[in-house]
Amino acid sequence: MRIALISMHTSPSEIPGSGDAGGMNVVVAEAARALGARGHEVVVATRATEALAAGEYQLLSDDSHGAPVTLVALTAGPPQLSKAEMPGVTSEFAVELRRLGSFDAVHAHYWLSGIAAREAWAAGGTGIAVTFHTIAAQKNANLAAGDSPEPEARLAGERLLAETSFVIAGSQSELSGVIDWYGAPRAGGSVVHPGVDTRLFSPRAQGAVGRASAGFEPLRGDRTLGVEPHRITVLGRIQPLKGQDLAVRAAGELARRDPELFAHTEWVIAGEPTPGAEGYAADLRVLADREGVLDRFRFLPAQSRADAAGLLASSTLVLVPSHSETFGLTALEAGACGVPVVAAGHTGLVEAVPHDVAGIHLGDRDPATWAAAIATLLHDDARRARLGASARAHAVSHDWRAHAAALERCYSQLAR
Template structure:
């Protein structure tokens, strides 16, 4: 094993199937991309040498570019530029070989199961135990499968089970860790929980008050797919429109994000549902938002909805909080840890559109309540920044370098 120092370290973050440089809400890019990029920049800001490795594609050409703050993003050639997601497991060996050729690192942290399998050789070559964050636990997703969604295949379940028994699990939430333990048994090593952070300078309350005649904006931000539950948001809006037409005429529902590959039919269903229920004139569909645009959108919203079927964490809820906007979330999985504490009116149990419409109406009718919840949300979020996230990771990486087999 190399002679190691606690700091600075040479750190490899691995994100095989999607590039942290991609715009969240497009393709397969989502919260994981934000987490990897945020961690990389904060680790580099702390003085570490950080490289994020991803697979070269038409969206991420082979080579190395800056990810910001001194962190680098290197895209390695492994197979054709364009492949379907279900073909990626077959490219793990060639990506793993290319990764192992990058030299030795003081820490190797893989994100998502494909990255975990690919990073094993690099970790062995470096003489460190690999860290693995699954982000979405296949066993949990299958238990909470959204209507119209496809179950995760046995290959992925087996891969995640093997990684939980091999690497150092770093979960995004206690909920994610419980899902791993329930689905695959207790991890071989005591797992760690490191909540994602938020850029509270970028995601902050709007500096200019909105016009008094501006519509009450309800926003759903993220990839368009059954898992994220945009259909429930539309059903709640349709219920609200039927129950209180006057209030609904003062609202607009914004659904920002693009369909993941294979979810194009679901995206069409959303538009058809809006038209069929007569609410389409108050619904706007926006493309994926880059970080600055997402921050502006959340700050300009009155309520953010997060109606996902499951979330390892639920980063949008934390980003909305940083923007000073109440986030109405599904009361389950990692969303309970991402959402601000002490605000039961911001959690909805179950998937009854009527319950969501009622919770939404309560917030929309009471500007003072929204303002109070927004201030509390901002206070909750500012202490959960990426530098604190990186400090926890640094301690974990140093311990991994010292642990015996």
């Protein structure tokens, strides 16, 4: 098949956790490579920016026998545009998409890509598949304090796409959200969970060797006795939606309730603020200082795939305190590293982190609840080991080859 994957507002070549790049970038890049490895001709289309000049590039695959995967950066509007400005250039982007020719399958990622793909090809009878990654109406219903609601233009765009496109959802939660807010997709829909690179994201030896793989030394630890602090990690873009402030408040609660245990912890928040969330990122440091825990926190920039794998594998626990998640790719990657996850018990995280298999779910956002759950797991080495082993087993069942095979079935259904 000749397959187009459309990612207008952010390139899969960007580092997740920087700018507007996140789990979607990983999904697009890995799906493209996995589809190429299965012999399909894959073209990934994105918008040209100052960081990615217009032109063609190769997305290299681990499988040298697969078909080539081409990343095409198309000119649409000036290089530097905010995501809020991009609806104004979707028609221009659609013109450039049409010049790529015809495809057996077109899969748009995020609503902006869907609108452009629909304008480019739907009139010619080509069916369009869309993955929203975040549903605006669902996000607005779970809006974090200080966050801005998604605009009506996006709500209307998603509603139109749900009515006219085949919806490929990253989780049952996402598909249910589409149905609840926009109605059942008339062209059909399917759930295809993201995958994980279980070779890159894998358990590492703990202790000094394991910690060194994360690229930095622990804050403290009795080196004479070989004791290292428990590393508790939050990985992802810094924004109110991701709820990193809850992790800081939980650290403060743990420090007050169990100071001896807290003294043997270090906390890592890795990622960069999305455009417009710079104030929230700065407030996290202020909050940590007010809670009296700033000296136990590290704030790291966005991590490459290899660095993210090292950081997660070197952690004792990974926290995912998001207000909502389409799936929660970081949680699956932590599980692949054999590290239990403490997650908010809602939306796609219920599927990414099966309760008492890959970690535990928490039903509220009370910092005391999170601190108690963290303390319980830190005190229970045997339970952490059991959860780590079952988390790894769960992750191994979600590889990118299975993801690509499921996409093939969706594309064939759409073509019929």
